[in-house]
Amino acid sequence: MERELEKYLFDHSTPEDPVLKDLYRQTYIRFINPNMVCGHLQGKLLELVSKMINPSTVLEIGTFTGYSAICLARGLKADGRLLTIELNDELADFTKSYFQRAGIAEKIIQITGRAQDIIPGLTEVFDLVYIDGDKREYSEYYNLVIEKIKPGGYIIADNVLWDGKVVLKRTRDHQAKGIIEFNEMIKKQDNVEYIILPVRDGLMLIRKTF
Numbered sequence: 001m002e003r004e005l006e007k008y009l010f011d012h013s014t015p016e017d018p019v020l021k022d023l024y025r026q027t028y029i030r031f032i033n034p035n036m037v038c039g040h041l042q043g044k045l046l047e048l049v050s051k052m053i054n055p056s057t058v059l060e061i062g063t064f065t066g067y068s069a070i071c072l073a074r075g076l077k078a079d080g081r082l083l084t085i086e087l088n089d090e091l092a093d094f095t096k097s098y099f100q101r102a103g104i105a106e107k108i109i110q111i112t113g114r115a116q117d118i119i120p121g122l123t124e125v126f127d128l129v130y131i132d133g134d135k136r137e138y139s140e141y142y143n144l145v146i147e148k149i150k151p152g153g154y155i156i157a158d159n160v161l162w163d164g165k166v167v168l169k170r171t172r173d174h175q176a177k178g179i180i181e182f183n184e185m186i187k188k189q190d191n192v193e194y195i196i197l198p199v200r201d202g203l204m205l206i207r208k209t210f
């Protein structure tokens with residue numbers, strides 16, 4: 001039944017375009033932990049949310065092979081820019097080739113390094129930030145980016161259900177601990193409104209109110 005439903009979701013969503021289809025396939029063929037790629041349904045949601053916001057500036061933490069960056073960049077204003085930060089310096093050439101094939105390379109600034117080292121030096125004010133780096137570091141990313149988001153701007157954080165482990169009272173899973181800490185921290189903020197969408201591994205949509 002679950003498979004049938006998933007097929008139904010795919011059948012009733014705009015089909016994946018050939019560039020993203022190939023990127024997804026090559027990610028599975030060529031890289032370890034390919035399941036980190038967000039894939040079609042989540043990617044299409046990111047694309048449509050970005051198109052709704054129509055941002056001038058987007059920041060992504062965790063490029064991996066560039067799937068989500070392409071989706072988010074498709075919602076940018078004509079002169080908009082997406083900065084995407086990736087720790088692993090072996091990915092940049094592969095990713096860039098897909099940004100070119102997707103026709104959005106001139107809108108994307110790829111930065112290699114540790115997000116925590118790079119964000120403090122960024123001078124942009126962002127309309128949208130996508131958090132998808134190391135799950136143990138989500139709270140750190142949030143505390144660094146929140147001052148760089150304009151009031152009325154958004155954060156989308158991926159994997160906030162961490163395979164359902166967020167409901168465990170005790171866990172030794174450090175990623176789960178990081179996500180639980182992040183989710184609890186968001187509850188204590190007074191300048192955001194937020195919701196968890198149960199899409200794939202959980203997407204938290206956060207709007208900065210002031």
Ligand SMILES: C[S@@+](CC[C@H](N)C(=O)[O-])C[C@H]1O[C@@H](n2cnc3c(N)ncnc32)[C@H](O)[C@@H]1O
Pocket residue numbers: 036037038039061062063064065066067068069085086087088113114115116132133134137
């Ligand atoms: C889940 S993957 C990103 C998937 C991608 N956003 C997508 O949907 O296709 C997480 C990526 O974050 C990177 N990463 C982990 N910690 C990081 C950090 N502190 N700064 C920048 N990138 C980081 C990892 O190397 C990995 O490629």
